[in-house]
Amino acid sequence: MSSSSGDNDLYQVITGHPHDIEELNPHIETVYQKGRLWVVDLKTSAPLAVRKNLRALTGKEKHFLYEGMFISNKGQKAKKVNISHFVSQVSGENIKQDIVELSSYETRFVATPENTLALQQTAARLNSLGYEVREHCYRDEVCSLIAEKKGLSKNNEVLMIMAHIDSVGEAFAGADDNASGMAALLEMARILKDYDNQRTIRFFVTNGEEAGLIGSSHYARSLEEENKIHDIQLALNLDMIGFNSTGVVEIETDPRFEETARLMGDLASRYTSLRTKITLGAWGSDHLPFLQRGVPSLLTIEDWESKNPCYHEECDTVDLINFDYVAEITKLNLSTILYKDQE
Numbered sequence: 001m002s003s004s005s006g007d008n009d010l011y012q013v014i015t016g017h018p019h020d021i022e023e024l025n026p027h028i029e030t031v032y033q034k035g036r037l038w039v040v041d042l043k044t045s046a047p048l049a050v051r052k053n054l055r056a057l058t059g060k061e062k063h064f065l066y067e068g069m070f071i072s073n074k075g076q077k078a079k080k081v082n083i084s085h086f087v088s089q090v091s092g093e094n095i096k097q098d099i100v101e102l103s104s105y106e107t108r109f110v111a112t113p114e115n116t117l118a119l120q121q122t123a124a125r126l127n128s129l130g131y132e133v134r135e136h137c138y139r140d141e142v143c144s145l146i147a148e149k150k151g152l153s154k155n156n157e158v159l160m161i162m163a164h165i166d167s168v169g170e171a172f173a174g175a176d177d178n179a180s181g182m183a184a185l186l187e188m189a190r191i192l193k194d195y196d197n198q199r200t201i202r203f204f205v206t207n208g209e210e211a212g213l214i215g216s217s218h219y220a221r222s223l224e225e226e227n228k229i230h231d232i233q234l235a236l237n238l239d240m241i242g243f244n245s246t247g248v249v250e251i252e253t254d255p256r257f258e259e260t261a262r263l264m265g266d267l268a269s270r271y272t273s274l275r276t277k278i279t280l281g282a283w284g285s286d287h288l289p290f291l292q293r294g295v296p297s298l299l300t301i302e303d304w305e306s307k308n309p310c311y312h313e314e315c316d317t318v319d320l321i322n323f324d325y326v327a328e329i330t331k332l333n334l335s336t337i338l339y340k341d342q343e
């Protein structure tokens with residue numbers, strides 16, 4: 001690699017940590033932003049060290065950067081039986097109850113007593129639905145949750161659904177970030193308990209996302225060490241799916257898994273009222289540690305170009321949440337799991 005970068009190479013910024021950005025700032029020539037895709041052109045003098053949080057864009061990605069990428073909703077691929085039956089059970093009312101409940105804590109900031117209480121109640125809930133629940137702890141008493149229903153015929157193949165339960169800051173318990181994703185996870189757990197899954201279905205309630213993807217990084221690393229990371233055939237991450245201004249959901253992954261993102265676009269057109277926007281370039285949430293280990297991992301998130309104005313603010317409360325929109329994104333994720341299980 002040449003130490004000179006005056007060649008108009010573009011790099012995606014793949015960190016969500018403000019101090020990394022500060023470090024990067026003096027070396028940036030130009031910034032381009034398209035929704036969640038944040039791309040920079042570096043000054044020729046930029047040292048190699050700053051590139052640790054950057055990934056060079058492919059030509060195709062440069063095109064997306066300028067054009068955006070809305071996929072045409074043709075819905076040809078999704079023809080599995082039974083999917084509608086389960087998707088039609090998604091209830092905006094159930095989702096609302098869970099968002100209200102999870103937002104009623106004083107905080108869900110990682111490692112606070114309220115955070116622990118929210119985890120315990122979630123564990124009890126998943127247990128009562130018949131899932132086998134266990135904790136994955138990364139520090140004394142700071143844990144994520146794993147709830148599983150073994151597959152009937154291919155139990156070594158895992159389809160995973162994840163959402164982070166912790167919220168940012170100690171002053172509030174975010175409704176959009178991320179009671180919305182948690183409520184969707186719980187609704188999927190309720191519906192899938194009655195589904196005869198061939199592959200193992202795993203719910204991963206992550207903790208410490210807002211503190212730097214701690215729970216998900218720790219879990220992904222330990223699965224890798226146990227040689228089990230590639231049991232996961234698909235990982236879906238739901239983070240901030242509650243604020244709707246455009247009817248668009250973003251599906252974010254990296255270029256290796258574009259085909260799965262397009263499949264989700266097809267499923268969205270068949271089973272939901274959503275329009276989908278694919279972002280190839282992932283950062284800043286729990287799908288990252290899995291993507292980094294080659295697991296097909298996709299994030300669904302509200303349209304980032306017009307995201308919740310109360311993002312990471314105390315005003316991230318229930319009154320800004322559109323429960324029907326959360327229900328539609330839940331349907332999208334549920335139909336993806338069902339489709340993949342029947343593949």
Ligand SMILES: [Zn+2]
Nearest residue numbers: 177178239240
């Ligand atoms: Zn979040």
